[in-house]
Amino acid sequence: MTARTASLWQFRQPSVIPGFGLALGVTLSWLILIILIPLSGLAWRSSALGWPTFWALATDQRTVNALRISFGTAFAAALVNVVFGVILAWVLVRYRFPGKRVIDAMVDLPFALPTAVAGIALTTLYAPNGWIGSLLAPLGIKIAFTPIGIVFALIFVGLPFVVRTVQPIMEEIDKEVEEAAATLGANRFQTIRRVLLPGLAPAVLTGFALAFARGVGEYGSVIFIAGNLPYISEIAPLLIVIRLEEFNYPAATAIAAVMLVISFAMLLIINTIQAWSRRRYGYGA
Amino acid sequence: MAHDAASHGGTGNTELVRVATSEHRLARYGLIGLALCFVGLFLVLPLAAVFTEAMRNGPGEFFTVLSDPETFSAIRLTLIVAGIAVPLNLVFGIAAAWAIAKFEFKGKAFLTTLIDLPFSVSPVISGMVFILLFGSHSLIGPWLQSHGIQILFAVPGIVLATVFVTFPFVARELIPLMQEQGTSDEEAALSLGASGWQTFWYVTLPNIKWGLLYGVLLCNARAMGEFGAVSVVSGHIRGLTNTMPLQVEILYNEYNFVAAFAVATLLALLALVTLVLKSLLEMKYSEQIAASRRH
Amino acid sequence: MEVRVQNIRKEFSRFPALNDVSLDIRSGELIALLGPSGSGKTTLLRLIAGLESPTEGTVYFGNEDASRKTVQQRNIGFVFQHYALFRHMTVLDNVSFGLTIRPAGRRPSKADIRKRALELLDLVQLSGLEKRYPAQLSGGQRQRVALARAMAVEPNVLLLDEPFGALDAQVRKELRRWLREIHDRTGHTTVFVTHDQDEALELADRVVVMSKGKIEQIGTPDEIYDTPNSPFVFGFIGQSNILPVRVENGQLWLDDRSIGVSATGEADGPAQLYFRPHDIELLDGCGGCIAGIVTVTRRVAGTRHVELDIGATHSKVEIELPPEKVTSDHSRIAFRPTRWKLFRN
Ligand SMILES: Nc1ncnc2c1ncn2[C@@H]1O[C@H](COP(=O)(O)OP(=O)(O)O)[C@@H](O)[C@H]1O
Ligand SMILES: [Mg+2]
Numbered sequence: 001m002t003a004r005t006a007s008l009w010q011f012r013q014p015s016v017i018p019g020f021g022l023a024l025g026v027t028l029s030w031l032i033l034i035i036l037i038p039l040s041g042l043a044w045r046s047s048a049l050g051w052p053t054f055w056a057l058a059t060d061q062r063t064v065n066a067l068r069i070s071f072g073t074a075f076a077a078a079l080v081n082v083v084f085g086v087i088l089a090w091v092l093v094r095y096r097f098p099g100k101r102v103i104d105a106m107v108d109l110p111f112a113l114p115t116a117v118a119g120i121a122l123t124t125l126y127a128p129n130g131w132i133g134s135l136l137a138p139l140g141i142k143i144a145f146t147p148i149g150i151v152f153a154l155i156f157v158g159l160p161f162v163v164r165t166v167q168p169i170m171e172e173i174d175k176e177v178e179e180a181a182a183t184l185g186a187n188r189f190q191t192i193r194r195v196l197l198p199g200l201a202p203a204v205l206t207g208f209a210l211a212f213a214r215g216v217g218e219y220g221s222v223i224f225i226a227g228n229l230p231y232i233s234e235i236a237p238l239l240i241v242i243r244l245e246e247f248n249y250p251a252a253t254a255i256a257a258v259m260l261v262i263s264f265a266m267l268l269i270i271n272t273i274q275a276w277s278r279r280r281y282g283y284g285a
Numbered sequence: 286m287a288h289d290a291a292s293h294g295g296t297g298n299t300e301l302v303r304v305a306t307s308e309h310r311l312a313r314y315g316l317i318g319l320a321l322c323f324v325g326l327f328l329v330l331p332l333a334a335v336f337t338e339a340m341r342n343g344p345g346e347f348f349t350v351l352s353d354p355e356t357f358s359a360i361r362l363t364l365i366v367a368g369i370a371v372p373l374n375l376v377f378g379i380a381a382a383w384a385i386a387k388f389e390f391k392g393k394a395f396l397t398t399l400i401d402l403p404f405s406v407s408p409v410i411s412g413m414v415f416i417l418l419f420g421s422h423s424l425i426g427p428w429l430q431s432h433g434i435q436i437l438f439a440v441p442g443i444v445l446a447t448v449f450v451t452f453p454f455v456a457r458e459l460i461p462l463m464q465e466q467g468t469s470d471e472e473a474a475l476s477l478g479a480s481g482w483q484t485f486w487y488v489t490l491p492n493i494k495w496g497l498l499y500g501v502l503l504c505n506a507r508a509m510g511e512f513g514a515v516s517v518v519s520g521h522i523r524g525l526t527n528t529m530p531l532q533v534e535i536l537y538n539e540y541n542f543v544a545a546f547a548v549a550t551l552l553a554l555l556a557l558v559t560l561v562l563k564s565l566l567e568m569k570y571s572e573q574i575a576a577s578r579r580h
Numbered sequence: 581m582e583v584r585v586q587n588i589r590k591e592f593s594r595f596p597a598l599n600d601v602s603l604d605i606r607s608g609e610l611i612a613l614l615g616p617s618g619s620g621k622t623t624l625l626r627l628i629a630g631l632e633s634p635t636e637g638t639v640y641f642g643n644e645d646a647s648r649k650t651v652q653q654r655n656i657g658f659v660f661q662h663y664a665l666f667r668h669m670t671v672l673d674n675v676s677f678g679l680t681i682r683p684a685g686r687r688p689s690k691a692d693i694r695k696r697a698l699e700l701l702d703l704v705q706l707s708g709l710e711k712r713y714p715a716q717l718s719g720g721q722r723q724r725v726a727l728a729r730a731m732a733v734e735p736n737v738l739l740l741d742e743p744f745g746a747l748d749a750q751v752r753k754e755l756r757r758w759l760r761e762i763h764d765r766t767g768h769t770t771v772f773v774t775h776d777q778d779e780a781l782e783l784a785d786r787v788v789v790m791s792k793g794k795i796e797q798i799g800t801p802d803e804i805y806d807t808p809n810s811p812f813v814f815g816f817i818g819q820s821n822i823l824p825v826r827v828e829n830g831q832l833w834l835d836d837r838s839i840g841v842s843a844t845g846e847a848d849g850p851a852q853l854y855f856r857p858h859d860i861e862l863l864d865g866c867g868g869c870i871a872g873i874v875t876v877t878r879r880v881a882g883t884r885h886v887e888l889d890i891g892a893t894h895s896k897v898e899i900e901l902p903p904e905k906v907t908s909d910h911s912r913i914a915f916r917p918t919r920w921k922l923f924r925n
Contacts, residue, residue, distance in 0.1 A: 012390030017471050018481035020388050026380035027396070030373075034448055035402055038414035045417050084323045091320040095313055103321070105564040106328050111503065112556035112563075113332070114510025115408075116530040117549040120537050121331035124338055124546075131334065132326075156327050175306055176664035179631055180726075182305035182651045183658040184678035184733055188312075194681065198668040217407025220512035220530065224537065237409035241517060244413060249422060256410045263405050281667050282715025305631055305651045 046257040049250055057254035062230055063239060067258060070236040073147055074215030077154030078162075081211045082204055084155075085162025092163075093170040107163050110156055115220025122153050123224040145227030150235065153221040158211030165207035169200060202277045209270040213263055335553045339546035350547040358524045359532035359548070365440065366515075366528060367508040370447040374504055378455025379497070383485075386463030387471065397460065403452045408513025412446045415518050438520030443528065446514040451504045458500030459493060462574065466492055495570035499563065506559040510552060581642050581736040581769055582607045583628060588637035590623055597623045599793045601637075605737070605771060610763045612780035613773045615790035616816070621773040624790070625739050628771065630654045641736055657730030657768070659740040663722045665714040671725050672697050672710035678733035700728040703762065720751040727759075731766065740772035744779065752776075756783055777817050781805060789813050811923045814854045821897045823853045823870070823890065827922070835891045840868025840916050851924045855917035857885065858900040866914040872897060874907050888913060 012020065046054060057063065091097075092104050110118065126133045126143040133144055143149050173196065181191040219237040227233045236255055243252035277283065308316070339347055350356060381400060385393055403411060419436045420426050429436060436442045470492065474484040490497075512530040519526040527535065529548055536545035566574060583605040590598040598620045605611055613621040626632040628639055630651035639646045646654055666674050673680075675697040679688055688696070701707055704724040714722055723743055730738060743759070744752040760783050763770055774780050780787045781801040789796045789804060789812075797804060797813045808814040815822075826833040830844045832853065863869045872888030875896075879885075883900045886907055890897050899915060907913060 012388055015388055015468070016475055017387050017468055017484075018475075019383060019485070020390075023380040023384035024388075024390075026377065027384050030377045030380075031396075031399060034445070034452060035399065038418050038449065039402070039406075041418045041423075042410070042414050084320070087316055088320045088323060091317050094307070095317055097317050101564070103324055105560050106324060108560055108563060109328050109332065109556060112506045112510075112559040114512060114530045114533075114549075114552045114556070116512040116533045117335060117510070117552045117556075118331060120533065120545060120549060121334045121338075124334045124542075125330055131330070152327075156331065159327065174662070174664060176660045176662065177666065178306045179651075180658065180660060180664040180729075181666075181677070183629060183631070183656055184681070184729065185652050185655065186677075186681045187652060188308055190681045194677075195666055199666075201668070213405050217405075217410070218513075219407065219409045219516075224534075237407050237513065240407075240409050240413060244416060244517060249417065249420070252413060253417065256407075256413055259407060260410065263407075267405055280715070281713055283667060 042253065042256060042260070045249070045253045049254065053250065054254050054257070057251050058258050060251070062234070063236075063251070063255055063258075065231045066234050066236040066239040066255070067262075069147060069150065069232075069234065070216050070259070071262070073150040073235070074154055074158075074212050074218075077151045077158055077215050078208050078212040080151070080155050081158045081162045082208050085159055085207060085211075086166055086200070086204060088159075089163045089167040089170055093167060107160050110158075110160050115157065115218065116224075118156055119153060119221040119224035122149075122156060122221065126152060126225060144225050145229075145233065147226075147233050149225040149227065150222050150233060153225050154211075154215040154218060157218050157221055158215050161210040161214060162204070162207035165210065166200060166203045169203040173199065199283075202274060202281075202283065205270065205273060209266060213266060216259065216263060332553060332557075335546055335549050338542060339550040341546075342543055346543055347547050347550075350544040351551070353544075355524050355527070356532060356544075356548055359527050359529045360551070362440070362443070362526070363509050363528045363530075366443050366447050367505055369444050370451055370508045371501060371505050373448055374451055375455050375497075375501060377452070378459055378500060378504075381456040382459035382463050382493075383489075385460050386466075387468050400453050400456050403449055408450055408511065409517055411449045412514035412517030414449070415442055415445050437518055438522065438526060440526070442518035443515050443526065446518045447508050447511050450511050450514045451508045454504035454507060455497070455500035458496055458503070458574075462493055462496040463489075492573070495566055495573040499566050499574050502559055502562055502566070506556065509555060582640075583737050583769065583771075584640040585624070585628065586638045586640065588624070588627060588634045588639070590620075590627060590632065591635045597793055598627070598634075601793070601795055603788060603795065603798065605769060607769055608767050609785045610760070610770045610772070610783065612784035612787045613771065613790060614777060614780040614787050614816075615775065615796075617775055619790040620793040621775075621790055622741055625658075625741050625771060625773050628737065629656050629658050629739050631658070655733060655736050657733060657735030657738040659723070659726045659730050659738070659743050661742040661745045663714070663719075663726045663746075665722055665726060665729070667714050669713075670710065671701065671706065671712050671714070671717070674714070674725055675700055675710075675728045675732050677729060697728075697732060700732055701725075703731075703765070704728045705758075718751075719747050720755055723747065723755065727762070731768065735768065738768045738770040740770065742773050742775070745774075752779070759783065781817075789816065791816070806919075808854075808921065811852065811854065814921060814923075819857050819898065820854050821857065821899075823895055823897065824850065824893065825853045825922075826850055832922075834870060835893070838868050839870050841920065843922060846922060849924070851922045853917070853920055853922060855920035857898045858883070859917055859919035860899050860915045861918050862901070862905070863914040863916055869914040869916050870897075871912055871914045874909050874911050874913060877907055877909070879903060886913065 049057070088107065092100065092107075123130070123144055125131045126149060128134065128137045128142065128144065130144065136143065143152060177195060177199075178191055181195045186194070217237060219235070219241075222235055223238055226235060226238070228238060236259055240252045240255050243249070243255070307313070385397060416437060417423060418425070419429060419442065421430065436445070470488050471484050474488045475481075479487065510530055512534070515528055516531055516534070519528070519531055521527060521531060521535065523535070529552055533545050533548045533552070536548065585601060585603040585605075588598055588601045589596065601620075601624060613624060615621050623632060627634055630646065630649060634647065641654065666677065669677065672694070676693050679693045679696065687693075698707070698710065701710055704727055706721060706724055706728070709717065709721065714725065717725065727740075727743070744755050747755065756779055772783070781804070784801060786798060786800055787804045788798050791812050797809050804813065805817055808817060814820050823834060825839070827843055827846045827848050829848070830842055830846065831838050832841045832843055833839070870890060872890040874886055875889050876887040877884060882903065884903050884905060884907075886899050886901055888897045888899065889895075899913075901907070
């Protein structure tokens with residue numbers, strides 16, 4: 001009886017493989033030291049502010065604007081990336097053309113290129129006197145030093161998230177499903193719109209969420225191109241940095257807490273949708 | 286590509302058949318064109334801009350900038366930071382993957398989520414948490430100060446922030462890979478009398494080495510290139526606490542564009558080398574690299 | 581609808597998967613393409629569907645040349661081995677798909693589509709499951725959804741590629757009978773591919789035996805089983821024994837002994853004698869018989885299988901005996917084939 005209860009409540013299943021204690025010990029210590037203690041410090045600091053102070057800091061107009069800009073531009077960039085990321089993944093999976101290998105490898109550039117480098121490079125391109133900016137300036141289109149510039153930087157940063165999430169799922173598409181649609185009379189457009197894209201939806205959603213989450217927190221590639229005008233093109237991470245430099249830790253803490261809560265809530269929602277999709281359709285991403 | 290015209294080796298009316306699983310020729314060309322334009326505009330052009338701007342005043346000035354002592358110290362600091370952060374996370378990654386992939390225990394899924402946590406935290410916040418922890422307003426700040434231990438605005442703080450940011454890279458590459466490989470190889474080795482360390486060294490490690498290298502590669506790229514987190518804790522002391530990305534920022538903000546892009550060129554080269562190695566690994570050892578290709 | 585395949589050749593990068601294949605499929609019949617893996621069955625089916633295009637040759641639907649039509653225009657129903665259901669659609673939406681995507685002019689009303697889909701689900705005995713998703717169904721249920729989906733468009737011809745290939749033996753057997761019933765009720769011209777001879781012989785009106793990209797024989801199950809016209813068909817369908825014999829003066833000889841079987845009209849010379857294990861008679865003495873030493877006996881359901889070692893060449897032969905006939909190892913048995921066929925190289 002006792003043995004049975006013990007096995008019911010057993011922490012881990014028995015195994016002949018050694019090293020569980022050591023491996024888990026190292027993992028947990030490192031996790032607690034590097035991640036959990038610092039993050040809980042942030043949680044503790046923000047709760048120490050007290051609700052009225054926190055609310056006042058979080059609803060400060062400059063903060064609200066900065067959060068709005070960060071989330072808004074990240075959302076717009078993630079949307080653009082969904083469209084072009086899916087097209088890019090499709091082209092890479094389905095078509096053959098010269099230079100495909102290189103393009104495929106280039107997609108990971110934003111993962112590998114330091115964000116500060118990306119930031120100054122994009123600024124050079126899109127500033128009014130830059131390579132592309134100077135072409136657009138006569139048309140009255142301004143990209144750098146406006147929120148559009150932020151969106152452009154976040155498109156750069158987020159692209160691989162969408163492509164790399166969608167691409168493997170596309171590779172696994174069963175060709176017979178497309179053929180089944182065709183035998184039932186669906187033309188190519190109908191097959192793509194009604195059969196293929198809905199099947200990709202969970203992966204696209206995941207890619208969107210990853211790109212969005214990354215965009216909200218992005219700093220290095222944005223600050224050069226954004227112009228950083230308070231209330232207009234100042235992102236939340238930059239406002240945190242400014243508050244830290246002013247030694248205004250409560251304000252910085254409040255902004256950080258709001259960003260983290262919203263980001264985690266987003267991820268939670270996405271995970272829930274994924275789990276639901278897997279239960280219902282038997283697939284997620 | 287199973288869907289390409291060439292695989293229908295027949296000389297028959299292949300265009301009629303292709304409508305089943307492929308797009309019209311024009312749509313194909315259109316999509317390829319669109320994708321190429323997008324990649325060109327957002328990926329290739331920025332990269333080209335880095336190199337072009339660095340060489341704007343000729344290679345002479347380029348090399349003068351690179352031989353500047355400040356640049357040199359930034360390179361040195363970057364190498365030191367990556368040299369500490371990457372091995373630490375390598376050890377952690379192997380330990381975490383061993384515990385998670387080879388054993389079944391309660392709370393495993395939660396632990397995996399925690400390991401991924403740094404991916405969803407803004408780099409700026411990643412740096413900021415250490416300011417809150419070690420700053421003069423914090424609990425241990427005054428104690429550290431009185432004992433003359435400098436963490437913030439010094440190398441330890443930069444290392445800590447970098448470790449935080451690159452924390453999941455190796456682990457998340459290894460976990461799916463080792464889960465896929467299961468435990469039978471290890472069990473076989475143990476049953477033949479190998480010790481735990483021997484099993485790891487002679488059985489597990491050879492199985493995961495390419496995946497491990499892949500994770501280290503990505504971890505290193507991020508460690509050397511991290512900007513936001515490091516920027517918050519570094520204090521921007523010239524010649525002392527500036528890593529290469531920070532040096533780029535300082536030079537750029539001083540309108541010293543050629544110098545900024547010259548340093549950026551080094552980082553861009555690092556990125557290109559990373560990409561080439563990454564592609565090579567994916568091409569040659571795709572089965573030995575975990576399925577998860579996102580970061 | 582009647583479907584005619586005429587002198588079809590299909591190459592995959594020079595490799596001929598089908599070589600000069602011709603086949604007339606009669607309206608309303610249930611015809612099986614039977615052959616070992618790689619014999620070109622799927623390729624033939626996909627050519628009829630329009631999922632592949634022939635290197636040479638023509639496919640006619642009725643009197644119309646279908647080769648100029650895309651798969652969408654041919655209006656066929658195709659059932660894939662691995663179901664190929666749309667995972668994100670309910671069972672009902674899967675079945676309705678072919679109707680809902682029709683251009684407005686030819687599309688039935690929403691209510692009619694729903695009614696038709698529900699009727700079909702009733703026909704395939706899946707009533708009540710219309711709101712489920714494919715992931716929530718068993719393999720057999722999925723394949724029935726796939727069949728209902730294919731039938732919803734009132735196809736000219738129904739093409740099934742190893743429809744039960746991915747299911748376990750029990751479900752296979754059930755679905756086999758059930759497919760025959762559905763066919764008898766709906767009367768669709770149906771071509772189904774299988775590598776399982778029991779399935780083909782039990783289910784089909786006619787069986788097309790294929791091998792290496794060619795049609796070996798077309799006939800009713802009885803014809804295929806009782807009068808195979810090639811060594812391949814004889815060997816592929818059912819069990820068979822092969823003995824090297826000689827024809828001399830209208831008599832068959834094994835080694836130096838006549839086996840008491842006359843082959844009048846056959847030219848003299850060496851030949852291969854094919855016969856089935858159960859097409860034999862036991863003999864007591866041996867004046868004109870095949871005699872062998874028992875090496876193994878096995879009881880298989882209602883019969884006793886006996887393996888014999890025959891003659892100087894030690895050829896192996898298996899015969900079926902009634903179970904009450906007990907034989908011991910190393911004992912001698914004499915028999916003579918009652919139904920057989922001679923093939924020459
Ligand atoms: N798309 C293709 N490309 C190249 N060869 C193919 C293709 N499809 C089939 N084949 C070849 O054609 C032959 C017949 O294949 P198939 O019709 O699938 O046989 P079956 O369905 O009888 O098993 C096989 O040798 C197969 O390898
Ligand atoms: Mg087949």
